[in-house]
Amino acid sequence: MNPTFTTPQDAEDAYYDALEEGDLPGLLAVWDDSDDISCLLPMQALAQGRAAVTEAFAQLLGHGRGIELSVTHLHWIETHDVAIHLVEETAQNTVPGGPPPLPVYATNIYRKDSRGWHLIVHQNTPPPPPPGLTPPRGG
Amino acid sequence: MNPTFTTPQDAEDAYYDALEEGDLPGLLAVWDDSDDISCLLPMQALAQGRAAVTEAFAQLLGHGRGIELSVTHLHWIETHDVAIHLVEETAQNTVPGGPPPLPVYATNIYRKDSRGWHLIVHQNTPPPPPPGLTPPRGG
Numbered sequence: 705m706n707p708t709f710t711t712p713q714d715a716e717d718a719y720y721d722a723l724e725e726g727d728l729p730g731l732l733a734v735w736d737d738s739d740d741i742s743c744l745l746p747m748q749a750l751a752q753g754r755a756a757v758t759e760a761f762a763q764l765l766g767h768g769r770g771i772e773l774s775v776t777h778l779h780w781i782e783t784h785d786v787a788i789h790l791v792e793e794t795a796q797n798t799v800p801g802g803p804p805p806l807p808v809y810a811t812n813i814y815r816k817d818s819r820g821w822h823l824i825v826h827q828n829t830p831p832p833p834p835p836g837l838t839p840p841r842g843g
Numbered sequence: 844m845n846p847t848f849t850t851p852q853d854a855e856d857a858y859y860d861a862l863e864e865g866d867l868p869g870l871l872a873v874w875d876d877s878d879d880i881s882c883l884l885p886m887q888a889l890a891q892g893r894a895a896v897t898e899a900f901a902q903l904l905g906h907g908r909g910i911e912l913s914v915t916h917l918h919w920i921e922t923h924d925v926a927i928h929l930v931e932e933t934a935q936n937t938v939p940g941g942p943p944p945l946p947v948y949a950t951n952i953y954r955k956d957s958r959g960w961h962l963i964v965h966q967n968t969p970p971p972p973p974p975g976l977t978p979p980r981g982g
Contacts, residue, residue, distance in 0.1 A: 742918050742929055744948055747971045750929070752918055779881050779891055781954075781963055786925040788952060788964060790881050790889070809883055811950065811966055813927060815920075824920055825927060827950055829968045832886045 707733055709821045712787035712814040716775075719812070719823060726770035731761055736815060736822035744827040746808060772796040776807070785816040793828070806831055846872055848960045851926035851953040855914075858951070858962060865909035870900055875954060875961035883966040885947060911935040915946070924955040932967070945970055 709715035715734050722730035735741055739753040743760055751760040764771070772795070779790040792807040813825035848854035854873050861869035874880055878892040882899055890899040903910070911934070918929040931946040952964035 740920055744968050747969070749971055750917060750948060778889060781879055783922070783924055783954065785922055790964075809889060811964065815922065825950070827966055827968055829883050829966055830886070832888055
């Protein structure tokens with residue numbers, strides 16, 4: 705019953721739409737239905753395999769709200785059955801009046817098989833601190 | 844004149860050997876000789892393309908010392924021409940008496956072409972803080 709994504713971009717669009725809508729089943733349908741998957745959400749331990757990835761996103765969406773990210777493509781590398789998309793994710797639903805959110809790097813890797821394209825790796829990496837801003841230090 | 848790596852693991856071994864020896868040309872020989880490469884070293888901006896990757900590693904090795912990392916494999920995903928290795932890197936040459944270094948996640952992606960396997964993406968991600976340890980806060 706899972707949707708068939710005919711391009712890596714179809715899968716990526718479905719991923720960020722499902723995140724925004726807080727749609728856990730929709731999000732999990734983008735992930736490859738195998739244990740050959742890995743996910744590194746910001747400042748979390750590696751989630752490896754279907755059960756761990758499901759648990760990581762259940763927690764992420766557990767507050768009942770979606771996560772709206774604007775996504776900028778930085779670099780695409782594609783072979784005939786693997787697509788690597790490096791993007792910047794910037795949170796949109798932030799505190800009014802608060803500081804603008806820093807973009808976070810993400811790499812999304814998709815693999816194609818007879819069922820179409822599905823996500824096999826998602827990895828977030830924090831950006832460096834902005835120039836002139838030192839990171840917080842213990843006092 | 845570049846070495847030919849016949850497996851992704853050959854390329855990976857050469858990468859970490861070159862890092863340890865502070866061997867910039869050896870390290871750059873592991874990277875694919877194209878602009879279709881990307882590197883995210885810890886807390887740095889994205890280095891994209893041959894010139895930016897060269898500059899990033901020239902700075903990293905600019906102190907004249909190699910970087911000795913012990914590497915633990917966490918997950919391999921391989922197709923016929925792309926290999927994705929998720930590893931943990933732990934610095935070995937640390938300050939005597941200091942705290943043990945935290946492992947850092949890294950994803951190394953290799954691509955095979957007529958010249959063998961070469962690195963096309965390296966991405967580091969910090970781990971979560973250990974249980975019971977809160978990250979440093981501004982005082």
